[in-house]
Amino acid sequence: xxxxxxxxxxxxVLALDVGGTHIKAAVMATDGTVVDTADAATGAERGPDAVVxxxxxxxxxxxxxxxxxxxxxxxPGVVDEGAGICTFAANLGWREVPIxxxxxxxxxxxxxxxxxxxxxxxAEARLGAGRGCRSFLFVPVGTGIAAAxxxxxxTLLGGHGGAxxxxxxxxxxxxxxxGCGNLGCLETLASASxxxxxxxxxxGERVTAEEVARRAEADDQAAMGVWHDAVDALADGLAATVxxxxxxxxxxxxxxARAGRSLFGPLRTALAARLxxxxxxxxxxxxxxxxxxxxxxxxxxxxxxxxxxxxxxPGAAPQLYAVPGxxxxxxxxxx
Amino acid sequence: xxxxxxxxxxxxVLALDVGGTHIKAAVMATDGTVVDTADAATGAERGPDAVVxxxxxxxxxxxxxxxxxxxxxxxPGVVDEGAGICTFAANLGWREVPIxxxxxxxxxxxxxxxxxxxxxxxAEARLGAGRGCRSFLFVPVGTGIAAAxxxxxxTLLGGHGGAxxxxxxxxxxxxxxxGCGNLGCLETLASASxxxxxxxxxxGERVTAEEVARRAEADDQAAMGVWHDAVDALADGLAATVxxxxxxxxxxxxxxARAGRSLFGPLRTALAARLxxxxxxxxxxxxxxxxxxxxxxxxxxxxxxxxxxxxxxPGAAPQLYAVPGxxxxxxxxxx
Numbered sequence: 001x002x003x004x005x006x007x008x009x010x011x012x013v014l015a016l017d018v019g020g021t022h023i024k025a026a027v028m029a030t031d032g033t034v035v036d037t038a039d040a041a042t043g044a045e046r047g048p049d050a051v052v053x054x055x056x057x058x059x060x061x062x063x064x065x066x067x068x069x070x071x072x073x074x075x076p077g078v079v080d081e082g083a084g085i086c087t088f089a090a091n092l093g094w095r096e097v098p099i100x101x102x103x104x105x106x107x108x109x110x111x112x113x114x115x116x117x118x119x120x121x122x123a124e125a126r127l128g129a130g131r132g133c134r135s136f137l138f139v140p141v142g143t144g145i146a147a148a149x150x151x152x153x154x155t156l157l158g159g160h161g162g163a164x165x166x167x168x169x170x171x172x173x174x175x176x177x178x179g180c181g182n183l184g185c186l187e188t189l190a191s192a193s194x195x196x197x198x199x200x201x202x203x204g205e206r207v208t209a210e211e212v213a214r215r216a217e218a219d220d221q222a223a224m225g226v227w228h229d230a231v232d233a234l235a236d237g238l239a240a241t242v243x244x245x246x247x248x249x250x251x252x253x254x255x256x257a258r259a260g261r262s263l264f265g266p267l268r269t270a271l272a273a274r275l276x277x278x279x280x281x282x283x284x285x286x287x288x289x290x291x292x293x294x295x296x297x298x299x300x301x302x303x304x305x306x307x308x309x310x311x312x313x314p315g316a317a318p319q320l321y322a323v324p325g326x327x328x329x330x331x332x333x334x335x
Numbered sequence: 336x337x338x339x340x341x342x343x344x345x346x347x348v349l350a351l352d353v354g355g356t357h358i359k360a361a362v363m364a365t366d367g368t369v370v371d372t373a374d375a376a377t378g379a380e381r382g383p384d385a386v387v388x389x390x391x392x393x394x395x396x397x398x399x400x401x402x403x404x405x406x407x408x409x410x411p412g413v414v415d416e417g418a419g420i421c422t423f424a425a426n427l428g429w430r431e432v433p434i435x436x437x438x439x440x441x442x443x444x445x446x447x448x449x450x451x452x453x454x455x456x457x458a459e460a461r462l463g464a465g466r467g468c469r470s471f472l473f474v475p476v477g478t479g480i481a482a483a484x485x486x487x488x489x490t491l492l493g494g495h496g497g498a499x500x501x502x503x504x505x506x507x508x509x510x511x512x513x514g515c516g517n518l519g520c521l522e523t524l525a526s527a528s529x530x531x532x533x534x535x536x537x538x539g540e541r542v543t544a545e546e547v548a549r550r551a552e553a554d555d556q557a558a559m560g561v562w563h564d565a566v567d568a569l570a571d572g573l574a575a576t577v578x579x580x581x582x583x584x585x586x587x588x589x590x591x592a593r594a595g596r597s598l599f600g601p602l603r604t605a606l607a608a609r610l611x612x613x614x615x616x617x618x619x620x621x622x623x624x625x626x627x628x629x630x631x632x633x634x635x636x637x638x639x640x641x642x643x644x645x646x647x648x649p650g651a652a653p654q655l656y657a658v659p660g661x662x663x664x665x666x667x668x669x670x
Contacts, residue, residue, distance in 0.1 A: 156486070158582070159469070162581035165578045170574070180612050244579060246497035248495070277500075277503070277516075279497060
């Protein structure tokens with residue numbers, strides 16, 4: 001990504017991935033190498049303003065240390081990437097937070113805003129398990145389940161920034177209540193939290209989803225029941241998604257994917273059993289782990305910086321793509 | 336679409352929409368006006384070769400009469416638009432039919448191949464109920480149910496040309512067998528054929544889906560049951576699609592949409608009841624009726640003709656978009 005002799009090799013961008021419990025920060029060189037990382041608590045329990053303060057404090061510390069030329073911020077929830085606003089994020093207590101502008105004012109550098117899952121999908125597309133594939137889904141399965149729908153290296157936004165809410169496909173119409181207000185959403189059975197919660201309910205023991213998978217392999221009956229329900233529900237949700245979108249590859253990440261073979265073997269079988277005329281996509285683990293979101297935020301920052309640099313170069317051709325954070329069209333909808 | 340004085344005003348393209356029972360042909364001027372139409376039987380009951388012969392015969396007749404400069408052919412099934420091949424079409428008995436090349440050889444003009452529903456979506460996008468909307472679904476509900484997913488004026492192909500198979504979302508896991516081999520696909524309850532078939536089974540009477548809707552309004556109990564099941568199933572399928580794709584508008588066409596208010600009122604209510612955090616899209620009738628597919632085929636032909644003309648003009652810039660029928664990237668995947 002650098003041009004020899006243009007001095008960009010020394011320059012870095014700042015990446016922030018804001019999660020429900022932690023903010024993960026990375027400092028990324030223009031060739032994509034991560035040169036520093038730092039984490040901080042999100043602090044959502046102290047209210048929405050505390051989250052903003054924690055983001056700005058972490059950003060300021062790293063900015064002082066590394067002097068980044070641009071920053072990318074990935075947040076969960078409903079994100080209007082074009083306007084730079086987080087419309088709604090339950091985990092952060094946010095509604096209509098113009099976080100892009102606030103970070104920009106704090107750091108005095110250009111800032112790109114992205115959706116955490118779509119940013120993770122972008123990172124998997126360019127640096128991870130989606131490389132070489134023009135049509136794939138990135139599905140992190142953690143406390144919730146969402147999908148980044150990546151087509152031709154672009155992530156699909158939807159008409160209101162809400163595409164990819166795979167976790168809220170209703171897979172059991174008579175199922176458990178979901179936080180969204182519906183019954184039987186995929187998340188209520190197959191998120192890593194749901195697996196842990198359902199195993200706790202059955203046995204009184206608190207263990208991770210990965211451990212539930214391990215116990216299911218060791219013939220623990222309660223674990224087998226919970227794990228089977230999760231795989232079955234996930235196969236139902238993916239079958240619907242494959243029927244509508246026909247991806248070539250499904251890249252699974254998050255806590256559930258750490259179960260490895262216990263997940264991928266049964267899931268591939270269950271998905272294949274649900275498809276008739278549809279083409280079975282590859283189902284593979286994500287490559288970038290829990291850093292996908294911050295790597296994606298870094299890529300958004302690099303894209304923004306390179307676009308602005310290009311735009312400022314005298315005599316350069318006008319930029320043909322939208323620049324996040326400049327109030328132009330959202331990236332996912334560029335032509 | 337014409338440039339005054341360039342002589343293109345007199346030129347026309349040929350459009351062919353190949354359905355399970357009829358082939359609908361249209362002759363379209365470069366401004367999109369239809370100047371002639373003709374229909375022929377598909378003749379699938381006489382085998383796959385007969386279908387090809389009927390297409391070529393109808394195309395030859397209209398070509399002799401109008402001297403089109405290009406042709407577009409829309410076919411059902413799994414269509415590889417880039418390669419010009421219909422991979423599979425159950426209704427036509429086709430497997431791996433290189434129909435684009437065959438029509439091109441017969442007519443000696445450039446030919447574009449398209450998928451019937453995606454072509455219809457393209458026509459609704461440019462000429463019909465999708466105008467002014469950058470993110471919508473075109474859903475014809477006839478003998479089957481499919482969706483063209485239209486994003487930024489492009490229709491989504493999927494990784495293997497199979498995106499949009501809305502009719503095969505499983506909405507009742509214990510439901511009736513579907514032709515595809517699954518149980519409880521949306522098509523088994525909500526296609527116009529399914530509504531007619533289920534009413535016939537309940538009452539012994541053979542009437543259209545539109546008539547079933549009318550009788551349901553008139554408190555015919557059997558009709559009310561069948562119609563309610565259809566609307567409910569369609570709302571389930573659309574809710575899943577909205578959750579994944581977040582379209583701004585859903586454009587319904589086909590035989591079922593002819594029921595008008597009896598469909599749209601209850602469907603909007605049922606869809607709204609299924610959404611929690613998702614944004615309810617507009618649900619509106621298609622504007623182009625049963626000619627959407629042939630109009631779309633005509634648009635593909637016009638696009639192809641204009642691209643080739645542009646490419647041949649001395650000193651013209653290279654074409655930045657793929658040209659269907661030239662073996663380049665499929666249209667739906669251009670950048």
